Amino acid sequence: MSNRPAISEEAIVLRGPLVTRFSDEEFFQFCQDNRDLRVERTSDHEIIFMSPAGSLSSKHNNEVLFQLTLWNKHTRLGEVRESSAAYVLPDKATLSPDASWFSHATWARVPVSERNKFLPVCPEFVVEVKSPSDRTTTLQAKMEQWLNNGAQLGFLLDCETETAWVYRPGRPAEEIRGYDQELSGEAVLPGFRLDMRPLRAE
Template sequence: MAILSLPPTLELQINLTDEQFFQLCQNNRDLRFERTANGELIIMPPTGGETSDRNADLTYQLRGWNRQSNLGKSFDSSGGFKLPNGADRSPDASWIKIERWAALTVEEREKFLPLCPDFVVELRSPSDSLEKLQAKMQEYIDNGARLGWLIDPKRKVVEIYRPNQKVEVRPSPTTLSGEDVLPGFVLDLSPIL
């Protein structure tokens, strides 16, 4: 057995088919992989305890709301999406409308979903580049996301992304509304921010 030591974030240019990329992810479940629209492979190691705890709370709140509303499907950070621009991304939390889920075949549901989520959240960890996360959030919006939140505990701010609107920056909010994308959802930020 060989042990591979990686820096906190590693980006490689590698030519993989969609199936090869999916198998790479399946064969290395201890790591999170993403792939940019240009084919750059991004390898992200597991997060630290603080970030993992925050992300678990975020996912728990989204899942709880979704169970009550039954309006769609929610996903945690291990869910992969093949965006229209060709990038493979896995937001920290995401959600799609039930109609979009129902339109997917069984085969499509078993692999990276071939769509951009309606709602995405990225939770900045200490090793994340703010500029790269901001670019990723804009990529989600450009590929069809209707609402996105970049939660940055380090700066104690949330950046809200919406199509055809300037990014809204909220310092130290206590809650966030799911607006018309997630009707009735209110995220309690006290355990996250």
């Protein structure tokens, strides 16, 4: 399987030597100069502009972050980040999940000089919440890319259809239907359970 990430047909992609030659520092500055845009970068250093999330998607993102942050506040096992955080992955892509968590050990590997930039690590846990402009197949490919780069657990949530997929390394994605239940953080996030009832379709 190629490590090239899937790109949504709705996304705008910048290609060509002008942008693919950007260093990590230049790409970071490009994003700082365009803060109103949702931007990611492929492993080939093509720049992807994505549509903003809709109101309900934003609400669902916030609910996931609230539950994850509350768990982390009690356990103090690591760090939580929201969708404006980006990670420079081993395959050279720069991606931003809707929610992510990484351990203190992972944070300790980030040089102090890099901690206010895009982090050169892969989070152990990621969540992607499907927005109206997203294609499920694109997000599924992105989840596989997270695993290929070192993520240990991932949730893909389609709140409109009340479907979830749980991603674990070396195993097929587990599809779960119905949001009258919880998703376990398993050994990666001990004790964490994502209550999906607040994410039900409206």
